[in-house]
Amino acid sequence: MQLLGLLMEAAILDRLGKLPLNLKTTYDEMYSQIAARNQYDKALADRALMWVMCAPRYLTSSELLSAISLPSDDGEFYMAEEVDDALLLDLCSDFLIFDAYQKHYCRNYWVYHIPTQRGLRPDPGLSNLLMEFIGAPMESSAYFRSWFQAVNHDLDFGPSRFKSFFTRGIMSQISPCSVGLFAACRLSLLGFMEGWLDDGTIPLGLTNCLGDNVMTLATLSGWITICETLLYRGFPIDSGFRRHDKFARDYEGFYGNALAAAAVQGYIPVVKCLLKHGAEVNMYSTIYGSALIAASTYGNIDVARLLLNNGADVDFNRGPYGSALAATSEVSNIDMVRFLLNNRASINLKNEDSGSALAAAAAMGQIEVVQLLVEEGANIDLQAGCYGTTLAAAALHRHQGVISLLIQNGADVNLQICAGEFSNALDAAAVSGSTMIVKHLLRHGAAPSQNSSYKVIAH
Incomplete structure (x- = not known):
C-alpha cells in the first residue's frame, strides 16, 4: 500500500531497498x-x-x-x-483493511501468520479461543465447520485474482471437517493448544479421508514440536491402524507414510526427527514408492543424502515411477540424476512403468538427461516397461531431438520389441499420429514390422 502512494520511480526503488x-x-x-x-x-x-x-x-x-x-x-x-x-x-496507516470480498482475507490468509509464532510461549487467552474455534479433537465445533464450508465455497466461487493458502489438496487433508485433530496437525495449530490432547479417547491409528494418518499431517506442517508431541502420545509414524473414511484411497493413504511426506516437502529437521524415532526408511509409499523416490522426484538432494546415509535403498523399485533414478530422470532434475549415479544407482534397472530411467527421460523429452545417461553407460536398446524401448518411448511422444540423439548413439531403429505395446519404434511413431516422426525414422532406415497392428504409409 505504501508503494502505491509513491509517484516517482526513484522513490519506489528507494522504498524497495529499505523493506522491513x-x-x-x-x-x-x-x-x-x-x-x-x-x-x-x-x-x-x-x-x-x-x-x-x-x-x-x-x-x-x-x-x-x-x-x-x-x-x-x-x-x-x-x-x-x-x-x-x-x-x-x-x-490506521495500512494496519487495517476492509475486506470487500465477504471476509475472503480473514478466512483464507490467517494461516500464513502461524509460522511467525513458532517457538513462542502460547498465550493462554488465545489458546482458549483457538481451542473453542477448533472444538474437540474428535468432534470439531460449529464455528470450525462453518469456516470449512466457507473456504470450500471460496475455492468454488471466490474471485479468481485471490490466491488462498488453502487448496483442494489441503482441504482434503483436513477432511472430514467433523474431526478437529486433522486441521490442528496440518495447520500447525496443535503447538498452541496446551492440554488439548489430554482426552484419551483419540484412536492412535486415526486417518483422514485420503487415508493419511495424523503423523503424516503433522509432518506436512513442518513443525517438529507437533511431531514430537504426537510421538510422545503414541501416535504411529509409519501407518494408521484403520481409515477414518470408508472412501479413503487405500490403507496406506495418499503419501503412504510420514517420512515420504517430509521428503516431498524437503523438511530436513522433520526427516531427522522421524528417523530418530524409528521411521522405516524403505517403507512403501503409495504415490511415490519410497521416501527416497519422493525426495528425488522433487529434487531434494539434501533429504536424499540424509535418507541414503540412514540406509535407504537407492534401487528401491516399487510404485508408479519405478526407481529414484527413473523418477528424477522423468522430471529432468539433472543434478539429482548425477547425485544418484554417484551413489551407485543402477543405471539399467528395469521397472514396470517407463521401463528404465533412460526411457522415462526419453518419453518426457528430457534431452540433457538422456545425453547424461547415455554417456554414463545406459543401455539404449534395453527392453522393458510399457514402451518396450527408449526409442519407442521417444517416438510415441514425438520427441524428434531425442530420437536423433539415440540413433546417433547406436539405437537400433528396427529392433523387434518383445516387451510393451509395440513391435518396433515405427509402430510407436504411427500411434503418435505424427507423420514427421514417422518420416524421420524412415529416413534412418526404419522398416514396418510384419507383426505390426498399425499401418505405416510412406509418402
Missing part, C-alpha cells in the same frame, strides 16, 4: 507512523485496532465505525466529526 526484515519489524514500522500522528488521530486509530483485535467476531465496516464513535471510558476522547472508511484507513 520480518513481520514484526513491518508492524513496528507501520505503528510508528500512527504513533507520530496528533494525539486525537492516534487515539482514534488505537481504538479501531483494539476493537478489531478484541471483538469476538469480525466487524463490518459500519459496526467498526459505530464502535469507535462511542465515548471512551475515561470521557476524555470525543470525536466531533464523522469518520468514514477512507479516513479511518488513512489514520
Whole structure:
C-alpha cells in the first residue's frame, strides 16, 4: 500500500531497498507512523485496532465505525466529526483493511501468520479461543465447520485474482471437517493448544479421508514440536491402524507414510526427527514408492543424502515411477540424476512403468538427461516397461531431438520389441499420429514390422 502512494520511480526503488526484515519489524514500522500522528488521530486509530483485535467476531465496516464513535471510558476522547472508511484507513496507516470480498482475507490468509509464532510461549487467552474455534479433537465445533464450508465455497466461487493458502489438496487433508485433530496437525495449530490432547479417547491409528494418518499431517506442517508431541502420545509414524473414511484411497493413504511426506516437502529437521524415532526408511509409499523416490522426484538432494546415509535403498523399485533414478530422470532434475549415479544407482534397472530411467527421460523429452545417461553407460536398446524401448518411448511422444540423439548413439531403429505395446519404434511413431516422426525414422532406415497392428504409409 505504501508503494502505491509513491509517484516517482526513484522513490519506489528507494522504498524497495529499505523493506522491513520480518513481520514484526513491518508492524513496528507501520505503528510508528500512527504513533507520530496528533494525539486525537492516534487515539482514534488505537481504538479501531483494539476493537478489531478484541471483538469476538469480525466487524463490518459500519459496526467498526459505530464502535469507535462511542465515548471512551475515561470521557476524555470525543470525536466531533464523522469518520468514514477512507479516513479511518488513512489514520490506521495500512494496519487495517476492509475486506470487500465477504471476509475472503480473514478466512483464507490467517494461516500464513502461524509460522511467525513458532517457538513462542502460547498465550493462554488465545489458546482458549483457538481451542473453542477448533472444538474437540474428535468432534470439531460449529464455528470450525462453518469456516470449512466457507473456504470450500471460496475455492468454488471466490474471485479468481485471490490466491488462498488453502487448496483442494489441503482441504482434503483436513477432511472430514467433523474431526478437529486433522486441521490442528496440518495447520500447525496443535503447538498452541496446551492440554488439548489430554482426552484419551483419540484412536492412535486415526486417518483422514485420503487415508493419511495424523503423523503424516503433522509432518506436512513442518513443525517438529507437533511431531514430537504426537510421538510422545503414541501416535504411529509409519501407518494408521484403520481409515477414518470408508472412501479413503487405500490403507496406506495418499503419501503412504510420514517420512515420504517430509521428503516431498524437503523438511530436513522433520526427516531427522522421524528417523530418530524409528521411521522405516524403505517403507512403501503409495504415490511415490519410497521416501527416497519422493525426495528425488522433487529434487531434494539434501533429504536424499540424509535418507541414503540412514540406509535407504537407492534401487528401491516399487510404485508408479519405478526407481529414484527413473523418477528424477522423468522430471529432468539433472543434478539429482548425477547425485544418484554417484551413489551407485543402477543405471539399467528395469521397472514396470517407463521401463528404465533412460526411457522415462526419453518419453518426457528430457534431452540433457538422456545425453547424461547415455554417456554414463545406459543401455539404449534395453527392453522393458510399457514402451518396450527408449526409442519407442521417444517416438510415441514425438520427441524428434531425442530420437536423433539415440540413433546417433547406436539405437537400433528396427529392433523387434518383445516387451510393451509395440513391435518396433515405427509402430510407436504411427500411434503418435505424427507423420514427421514417422518420416524421420524412415529416413534412418526404419522398416514396418510384419507383426505390426498399425499401418505405416510412406509418402
